[in-house]
Amino acid sequence: MQIQNSITDVDNIQVGHAQDLDALTGCTVILCPRGAVAGISQRGGAPGTRETDLLRPNHLVEKVHGVLLSGGSAFGLDAAGGVMKFLEEKKVGYKTGAVLVPIVPAAILYDLAIGNPSVRPDAAMGYQACQNATREKQASGNVGAGAGATVGKIFGMKTAMKSGIGTSSREIGGGVIIGAIAAVNAFGDILDYHDRRIIAGARKIVKSRSGIQFTNTLEVFSSMAGRSMMAFASKQNTIIGVIATNAKLDKSSASKFAESASDGISLTVQPAFSMFDGDTVFGLSTGTKQIDLNILCAFAPLVFADAILNAVNSAENAGGLPAANGM
Numbered sequence: 395m396q397i398q399n400s401i402t403d404v405d406n407i408q409v410g411h412a413q414d415l416d417a418l419t420g421c422t423v424i425l426c427p428r429g430a431v432a433g434i435s436q437r438g439g440a441p442g443t444r445e446t447d448l449l450r451p452n453h454l455v456e457k458v459h460g461v462l463l464s465g466g467s468a469f470g471l472d473a474a475g476g477v478m479k480f481l482e483e484k485k486v487g488y489k490t491g492a493v494l495v496p497i498v499p500a501a502i503l504y505d506l507a508i509g510n511p512s513v514r515p516d517a518a519m520g521y522q523a524c525q526n527a528t529r530e531k532q533a534s535g536n537v538g539a540g541a542g543a544t545v546g547k548i549f550g551m552k553t554a555m556k557s558g559i560g561t562s563s564r565e566i567g568g569g570v571i572i573g574a575i576a577a578v579n580a581f582g583d584i585l586d587y588h589d590r591r592i593i594a595g596a597r598k599i600v601k602s603r604s605g606i607q608f609t610n611t612l613e614v615f616s617s618m619a620g621r622s623m624m625a626f627a628s629k630q631n632t633i634i635g636v637i638a639t640n641a642k643l644d645k646s647s648a649s650k651f652a653e654s655a656s657d658g659i660s661l662t663v664q665p666a667f668s669m670f671d672g673d674t675v676f677g678l679s680t681g682t683k684q685i686d687l688n689i690l691c692a693f694a695p696l697v698f699a700d701a702i703l704n705a706v707n708s709a710e711n712a713g714g715l716p717a718a719n720g721m
Contacts (some may be wrong), residue, residue, distance in 0.1 A: 400531035401573030403563040404638040406430065406680040409575065410527030411538030411559075412519045418509025418713050421464035421473045422538030422559060423523040424575060426635050427486050430615035430678040432499065433649030435656045437634040438632055438673030442502040444471045451674075454710075455497055460524075461488050461676050462500035463539040463559070463577050463634050466514030470502040476520025483701075501674040503579040504630035505542025507551050508713040534560045535708030535717075539577035539634065544715060545706070546595035547581050547631060548611045553597045555606075556717040557584070560704030566693045570683045571641075574655065574694075574701040576635035580663045581670040582611045582704045584718075587661040587699050592704045594718045606716065612664055632672035633659055637698055639690060640681030647687050652677030654691035658698030 397403050406428050413420025434449045444462075448455045454624035458476050464470035478496045481487060488492030506514075523538065534540070540559025547554045557580070563573035578584065583595025596609040656675045660666045667673055673699065709717040 396481035397563060397565060398531040400561045401575045401636065401638055402529045402531055402693060403571050404573040407573065407638055408527040408529055409427055409532055410523040410595055411532055412523035412526060413537055414513055415425045415536065415541060417590055417626060419465040419505050419513055419515060419518055420521050420538045421515040422577065423463060423477050423520065423527055424461045425524065425527050426459060426680055427465055427484065429459055430680045431456060431645055431648050432458040433642055433645055433652050433677040435652040436647065436665045436669035437492035437656055437677045439669030441672035442468050443500065444474055445497065445499040445672060447497060456645065458497045458499055460498045461495065461636050462498055464500060464502045464515045465505040465539050465542050467502055467504045471500055472517055472518035472523050473515040473520030474498050474500040474704040476517035476558050477524055479517065480521050480524035482685040488533045499676060501634040503539060503543060503632045503634055505579065507630055508542050508544060519691055534558060534704055536710050536712055540673060540705060543577055543579040545578060545584050546597065548596045548609065548614050555594045555597065556709045556712050556715040557594060558705045558709035560701045560708055562692060562697050562699050562700035566689065567612050568685060569684065570638045570685045572637065572693055572697045574635060574637045574698045576633055576698060576701040576705055578702050578705040579632050581631035581664045582663050583608060584702065585662055585664055586703060606668060620634060631670050633663065634674050635698065635701060636676045636678060637694055638678040638680060641679060641683045641685045641690055642681060643679035648677040648679050650687065651690060651694055655694040655698040657695035659703060661695055661699040662702045
């Protein structure tokens with residue numbers, strides 16, 4: 395199969411989006427109908443998740459059948475019910491004896507400060523995202539869980555920028571593929587890790603002739619005014635995503651893989667893993683390819699960082715906020 399620079403380059407991975415672009419919210423589903431060994435890295439201070447305890451290595455269930463990434467804050471976790479309904483209809487799930495129970499961990503981001511806060515992803519939207527799921531590379535930016543994503547919120551939404559959801563992949567030798575998808579709703583600024591240049595973030599109020607100028611959140615932190623503002627800083631942020639591979643991993647290794655992938659947040663987000671963010675990355679293993687875990691974890695941050703950059707660079711102006719490609 396030709397590499398599409400998408401998480402769907404990984405065997406047994408399908409992606410589907412559903413969104414309401416008037417309300418600026420949506421959800422994204424990553425389906426693995428044959429099951430995937432799963433782990434998790436949860437490093438942000440304000441997570442919103444479902445079915446994550448079972449991903450611990452000492453717990454019974456080995457595989458998941460899908461992962462939901464959703465807007466709508468905690469309300470958006472309801473969309474997982476629609477994903478379960480879809481998978482149950484397809485006879486996909488964990489064998490309990492009486493019925494098949496689809497295992498669908500989920501993570502949410504807060505997008506209620508943009509668009510219409512009374513509209514949130516629900517079971518119907520989760521089901522629709524499953525109906526839209528394919529192995530083909532889908533649109534990125536203002537779709538799915540990225541429909542209402544924003545970044546650069548040290549001074550609140552008035553100087554924030556529009557972000558979105560993005561994907562990437564890389565073949566690292568021996569037929570081993572790593573793919574990632576990330577919905578980017580960070581508190582801080584987004585940097586291109588190649589040159590450490592801010593490409594989206596908190597904006598200065600006054601535009602220069604060259605376009606938008608960035609405040610630089612770290613510089614704000616170092617000022618007396620910035621420190622005094624921390625009590626009022628936004629607690630409505632997170633980066634949520636999935637890192638997947640066709641390499642064979644157990645649950646413990648899948649969590650280590652996810653932890654390494656989350657270092658891609660450190661590469662591209664400044665600051666990373668604040669107490670205002672709920673950063674959560676799921677790790678999925680869908681195949682039987684053999685590779686040293688150290689090699690897999692060496693490339694995981696780069697693939698996840700590329701998905702973050704794709705999310706920001708694909709976003710379009712919306713909700714009165716400019717995007718990187720619309721400046």
